[in-house]
Amino acid sequence: MDKLKHIGLIVGMAFVFFIFALLIIYVEDPFLDSKVTTGANILMDEWRQLFRYWAVFGISTAVLAALIWYAWGQWTVNLNDWTKANKKRIVWLLFLLLPCCAFLMGWLLTPPIQEGAIFVTAFYLANNLAVYLLATVFFSPSSFKYTPWGAVTLRRGW
Amino acid sequence: MSYYVIGVGGTGAKCIESFIHLCAAGLMPDSKSLFCLFVDPDGSNGSLKRAGELLQTYHDCKQLQLGATDLFKSGVRIAQPDIWSPLQDKPARLDEFFNYNILEPAAAHLFDVLYSPREKQTSLEYGFRGHPSIGSAVMASAVKLGGEEPWASLRNQISLDVGTGEGAKVILFGSIFGGTGASGVPTISRLVSNEFKSSKLRQDRFKIGSVLMLPYFSFDPVKSERLRVDADTFLLSTQSALNYYHSQHELKVCNAVYLLGSETLKPMRTSSIGGQGQENEPHLLEMYAALAALNFFGQESVEGYPLVARELQSKTRWSDLPYDSGFADLKKRINQLARFSFAYLSSYYPMLESINDTGRGYRAPWYINFFSRRGVDLKDSITKELKQLKSYCESFLLWLANIEQSQTGDNVDEGGHLINFNAFATTTTDENGKPTVVLRDPNDFSLSHYGNLLLPITANYPKGLSELWETMSDIRIKDPKADGVGRFVRALYDACGKVKAEDS
Amino acid sequence: MAKAARKACSVSPFVQSVAAQATAPSARAEAGRKPAKHDESLTVSLQSLRYPERFYAVSNSYLAFMRIITKHISNTFRVHEIRALTALTLFCLLTGMGFSSCASKRLPPPAEPERRFSPVSEALKVDLFFDATLSMQGFVRTPENSYYQRMIPLLERGVIEGWRGGEASFYEFGDDIAPLPGRDYLDAARPTFYSNSKYNKKTFIERVIDRAQLDHLTIIITDLFQDNADVNQLSEKLKQKFIVNNLAVGVMAVRSQYLGVVYDVGAENYSFGYTSKEKPETGRPFYLLAFGSHANIAHYFATLGNSGLNAFPEKHVLILSSFLTSEPSPFTSTKLKIADKLSEISSSNVFARNYSGEQVKAFKITKGQAKAKFSTDWAYQPLPDGLDHSSELTPIIQGWKGEDTGARELFPSENLQALKALTITAKLLPENAPYDRLQVAGDINVVNFPSAGLYFYRILLRPARYSLPHWVAVWNMGEGEIEKWHLHPADFDGAKTYNLENFLGTLQGAVLNTTPPEVSEIYCYIRVDK
Secondary structure (H helix, E strand, O other): OHHHHHHHHHHHHHHHHHHHHHHHHHHHHHHHHOOOEOEEEEEHHHHHHHHHHHHHHHHHHHHHHHHHHHHHHHHHOOOOOHHHHOOHHHHHHHHHHHHHHHHHHHHHHOOOOOEOHHHHHHHHHHHHHHHHHHHHHHHOOHHHOOOOOOHHHHOOOO | OEEEEEEEHHHHHHHHHHHHHHHHOOOOOOOOOEEEEEEOOOOOOHHHHHHHHHHHHHHHHHOOEEOOOOOOOOOEEEEEEEEEOOOOOOOOEHHHHOOHHHOOHHHHHHHHHHOOHHHHHOEOOOOOOOOHHHHHHHHHHHOOOOOOOOHHHHHHHHHHHHHOOOOEEEEEEEEOOOOHHHHHHHHHHHHHHHHHHOOOOOHHHEEEEEEEEOOOEEOOOOOOOOOOOOHHHHHHHHHHHHHHHHHHOOOOOOOEEEEEOOOOOEEOOOOOOOHHHOOOOOOHHHHHHHHHHHHHHHOOOOOOOOOOOOOOOOOOOHHHOOOOOOHHHHHHHHHHHHHHHHHHHHHHHHHHHHHHHHOOHHHOHHHHHHHHOOOOOHHHHOOOHHHHHHHHHHHHHHHHHHHHHOOOOOOOOOOOOOEOHHHOEEEEEOOOOOEEEEEOOHHHOOHHHHHHOEOOOOOOOOOHHHHHHHHHHHOOOOOOOEEOHHHHHHHHHHHHHHOOOOOO | OHHHHHHHHHOOOOOHHHHHHHOOHHHHHHHHOOOOOOOHHHHOOHHHOOHHHHHHHHHHHHHHHHHHHHHHHHHHOOHHHHHHHHHHHHHHHHHHHHHHHOOOOEEOOOOOOOOOOOOOOOOOEEEEEEEOOHHHHHHHOOOOOOHHHHHHHHHHHHHHHHOOOOEEEEEEEOOOEEEEOOOHHHHHHOHHHHHOOOOOOOOOHHHHHHHOOOOOEEEEEEOOOOOHHHHHHHHHHHHHHOHHHOOEEEEEEEEEOOEEEEEEEOOOOEEEEEEOOOOHHHOEEEEEEEEEOHHHHHHHHHHHHHHOHHHOOOEEEEEEOOEOEOOOOOOOOOOOOEEEOOEEEOHHHOEOOOOOOOOEEEEEEOOOOOEEEEEEEEEOOEOOOOOEEOOEEEEEEEEEEEEOOOOOEOEEEEOHHHHHHEEEEEEEEOOOOOOOEEEEEEEEEHHHOOOOEEEEEEEEEEEOOEEOOHHHHHHEEOHHHHHHHHHOHHHOOOOOEEOHHHHHHHHHHHHHHHOOOEOEEEEEEEEEOO
């Protein structure tokens, strides 16, 4: 049963990734198509492909960070000593740096545009943060299920 | 069926102490309530005081709404007063007790024949000084079932149980090598039995048993006292008592008599004629006494003359402990309660204290699930229920350590008998240089031995507490009757039972 | 007593009866439980099943797996949480599909260009007509081998070397046309060739034109002395025969040594004797008029040049055709230099069907823009020896709006208002020929678009001004000069050709009017959000 639980939680993280991948491809991308003006040197189609690439890269990094957080929390931390439960929110925040770095990479390496840059920035940031937050809020290992911000409010029942 | 336990004297109190711990582990046959009464002229007896405090702690813990669980399964009714002294509000000297001065000459002469002047004049406030002859007379005179409390309530309650068809079983604990127990057990047995067996009530609804402890400990004599209990005379006293009981059919009123003893007399740490100084540490034989009571309560009738003993002379094993559903079940429940106590003291109570002081309840998911979301006020419960539970857990672990220590020397390792008590206790020397077992500070508990609290150790389980933490973070209690702090306690207890057990 | 007590305690091990009593009831139940019956059906291997059964076995396993997963999900999540997650998933999918299903309708791709620059033919039949009139005799009576004489054998060689399957047919013409079988054409290098009275009186080029076949390359070797009437008639014939069919007229002008009489000079048909001097610029021009595809003409002239005509000092080539360049504009693949307030999109976003051309760029203008502009340039390779023209280009723009008529594609409807929205400026670079880059800039006034939608524009870029090459004016014999020479015959300048400028100018005019050449033809598709 333990194995099924781990599989279930990891599948849950993958599900969050999948939902956001769909969101990127079917919602954000078409939305940006109507908002973004690329300017010279790049076709809109190429720019959109790059956006999709970096957006998916960002959420992949976010879900990877969540998976590493899961593996670390589940199989590395030994809670024989109750004091080891302290300061884990700081560790969670440190893992958050990964999707933030992915955001920076995407933000810097996406070709500059004339219009709509704020939406692109918002999507990159929101995607990465949301995936990491949702994946960890809902699918953190049991011993740290409420460590992520918002988990106490949002995670109920499992 | 209602259950009544009466502990007579210091040994009786210690037996009740063991019995309470076994009740807490859910070893009673059902959850019917238990009536407890201590009988001791020496109300300040250290062992009695410890047992009385334990009983009160158990009673407090029983108030937790745990739902349908074995933990603190049995209800407890504490007699009012919980300690009955035959000398209460009476003169403490034998001659004054019986109004020697105004006795008729014939009675007075008989009194002189039966009792020496020293016996007549020594103060009895610390008990009967190992003289059952004194005790029997005082007991027989003082116990009035139809009169003072708690005997009146005892009588009425038993009458009610028997009259409604519920049934009642009464068991008495006491030693036959001391003073109070040797005199009290047969006397009170006879008085109670006569009260009910003489009535028109069906005799099969009322049963009485006694657990008589033969010598199993010794202590240094208190040289300052002339009239005192002398450990050197224990065996002689026991021989006399057994002969007397046999010849006088003193115990024929009992449906079952359990006799327990040990070939080696464990030296006690303290030597005292009575009072607070007479606090003897728990002994394995008292656990046997408690198991005997459970046997009496669990069986319809006890037939024959079964003998119980260790298989090996040099070692006590769990298989040597008799329990109706098997030693494996006994071991499992003791293990579960031991792990519960260990985990509670080492991890859960400190975490709750930390949350109470600094907040950040998210560190403990079980806190969120059982306290925060359920509206349980931690500030209030940390000073009440949780503290009471902590007190019980400390008592239980110390009792376990002493049980083990009573079988071994100072060092218990894998060559130990029953309990790996070094994980949570340690032996030290008191101010008199005598070895004593003390509970470690929970920060010093050997956390990796959580899974190996009982011996023998068959496998390592170094992450037991960590896995318990994980289980506690997910566990759900579906029992609607478990509520408040009790829900958390129930969850922790159940989770401790889910951990892999190393049964041999 | 003590001994008895010790004995009582140590006697015998654990009593069987108590042990039996203590045996857990569950253990007895376990002992009494029968072993599970072995399900033999599970041992049947898939391989032994026939195909339908194998399918059922696999699908049953799949169903069993799904039951386990479903059971775990239902044990792990509460019902309302499963519903919430399902609703979220469906919402995202439907929203996405909704977005994606809102894909706009598209326009059909532009039609294929009407004119395509045909490449050099694989095999070609070349008909070569020698002007056999007396005026031509002077080219072959010079003391030394004249350039004209040296050219004659190169004519067939040019065909054979130029085309693997090339066939050259020779004729003489004048008053009439007669074939020159075999190698008789080499007689054109001798004076006697021009002595046949049947052919040496009048130069009826128009008869050659009448006879010329469109799928052949027709070459006329002549001195091109035509009067005004001849010029007009000839030009008209050339226009009707070749120009309207997108064929070209090529002129290779060569000055050759001359010793003889030039007849039919001027409107009065004067005759002048002329002897060329040492200097090549005193040579008398003869012309190879070529009629056929621009590529074949250019290839033949190039082959002749490589065969030896490039050594002739006074030689010029001019090819009059509707083509200024052979390469279509690589408009699609050029990078924009400026793209202000608009995005370039792939043309597949605007076309309803596949399109492989390279002349299209598609743009997208988002909501809220008032003006947009773009600019780009690309390499431009003009055809050599073509018309001279200015670097300034005149854009001719047609505009359509895609109208939704309910069909799968938008219907392109001409929209005059949309024309106001796009302004194109184009020029060739550098300022003076030879040009090597074409620069195009577009200014879009979004306000002028009547509404949001898809617009497309056809933009033809044509030179603003044309001119004949300078050598034409230099080699032209004007009417005014003839009368002077008539008075002073010794001053006759035989190095010029009467009415040359008029003739070539008329031809040029015919080309410009009939099939005006284009520097480039490009298309812009603009999707506008308003």
